[in-house]
Amino acid sequence: MIAQSPAEHLRFVKGHGTQNDFVILADPAANLDLTEPFVAALCDRRRGVGADGLLRVVRSAALVERGVLDGLPDGVAPDDWFMDYRNADGSIAEMCGNGVRVFAHYLRASGLASEDAFTVGSRAGARPVIVHGHDTVRADVTVEMGRVRMDGESLVRIGDDAYRGIKVDVGNPHLACVVPDLTSEDLAAIDFAAGVEIDHDAFPHGANVELVMPPGPVDELGRLPTAMRVFERGVGETRSCGTGLVAAGAAVLAARGESTGTLRITVPGGRVDVGIGPEGSSLRGPSMLVAEGELRPGWDRLDH
């Protein structure tokens, strides 16, 4: 639960990036003890505020001092704001691409960041961001997502169907399946209700799974258009996944025998632009901060 002071009303902000939604808790000195049950209850859509994940806004050095991190990840400075990301089931993930956009928007809108370009810390390393424009509700943000690593193929079973995909590491693990001849109607009809069965030998720590349409013709801005749906580790189906969008972009290019390019990808929650380069990748898209409020002391007790 909350190590700090359970009697205190804890303030939160609710936001989303292409409808991948988050509860944001500002905890600069890492005073909160984010246990799995606490996070799962907070993200529960009936018991708590409800979200796909939690973003704790904390100074990087504080997480090391409190023993939450063993040390600072690659490129992260002690003073950087760190996105301490948790999935809706309370598990920790290394990175969240939509989360970084929303996190950067929150920092800028709340005045915790005073410039439009800065670095956000994550367990996968430093993630430089540019906030192109923002107000208290909306922002347009680019995140440098780092190197994309592809490592062979694997299969996933969804209901009665099996799909082959590429194992992609974007700081967190993905199986990105570009499905030949998949139409938008086929994509919409995929039934994730029973979950996904991945190969646990290939993914000992689990994986996020993307089902992706082959791209259409390049648009007037040189982007390959495609669409996908995603089933996230620790969450279930979400309406968007930023790291998954980058993994999908890399897999689409690989299926064409290419290793660099730009894509405009549609997900159920909106559209983003993905860039894949030889040294790194980028994700540009919207962020929305939709509400703020406070948790009442004792809200997480199940004693009635």
Ligand SMILES: N[C@@H](CCC[C@H](N)C(=O)O)C(=O)O
């Ligand atoms: N929604 C996120 C990814 C969140 C983490 C993921 N569920 C995992 O466990 O790796 C994104 O926008 O990237």
